[in-house]
Amino acid sequence: xxxxxxxxxxxxxxxxxxxxxxxxxxxxxxxxxxxxxxxxxxxxxxxxxxxxxxxxxxxxxxxxxxxxxxxxxxxxxxxxxxxxxxxxxxxxxxxxxxxxxxxxxxxxxxxxxxxxxxxxxxxxxxxxxxxxxxxxxxxxxxxxx
Numbered sequence: 013x014x015x016x017x018x019x020x021x022x023x024x025x026x027x028x029x030x031x032x033x034x035x036x037x038x039x040x041x042x043x044x045x046x047x048x049x050x051x052x053x054x055x056x057x058x059x060x061x062x063x064x065x066x067x068x069x070x071x072x073x074x075x076x077x078x079x080x081x082x083x084x085x086x087x088x089x090x091x092x093x094x095x096x097x098x099x100x101x102x103x104x105x106x107x108x109x110x111x112x113x114x115x116x117x118x119x120x121x122x123x124x125x126x127x128x129x130x131x132x133x134x135x136x137x138x139x140x141x142x143x144x145x146x147x148x149x150x151x152x153x154x155x156x157x
Contacts, residue, residue: 016042024054061086061094063124068116073123080124087128096129 020031023045031043064072064079086094103113117132 016040023049065120068120077123080126084124084126084128
């Protein structure tokens with residue numbers, strides 16, 4: 013029987029990721045899966061690559077930086093299945109001041125030293141907005157990518 017450097021038990025997202033990383037580093041890998049690859053919990057995943065934006069509020073700068081760096085790696089390694097998805101973040105002044113959101117997004121944009129994604133932008137909506145009245149009154153919408 014052939015000797016392997018690493019045996020990975022489980023072919024879900026974690027097992028597959030560990031096996032791929034190890035093989036990419038030159039190790040010979042055997043992955044064992046009872047059923048089919050990504051057939052259980054991993055099949056129900058949202059398939060989103062988490063950038064860690066919400067962790068800024070808890071001063072988890074290293075975690076956010078690592079998440080953003082890993083996102084860049086995945087975007088470069090697998091552009092056929094990993095692609096940017098921009099999202100809109102409504103700003104409600106009574107929850108957080110606008111300056112705090114802008115500083116947070118500035119930090120988010122720069123912590124990961126991103127090269128493949130554009131930075132965050134802001135949109136301002138006034139009285140003639142197409143948004144629902146409760147969103148458009150003095151609202152800003154921040155686009156994060």
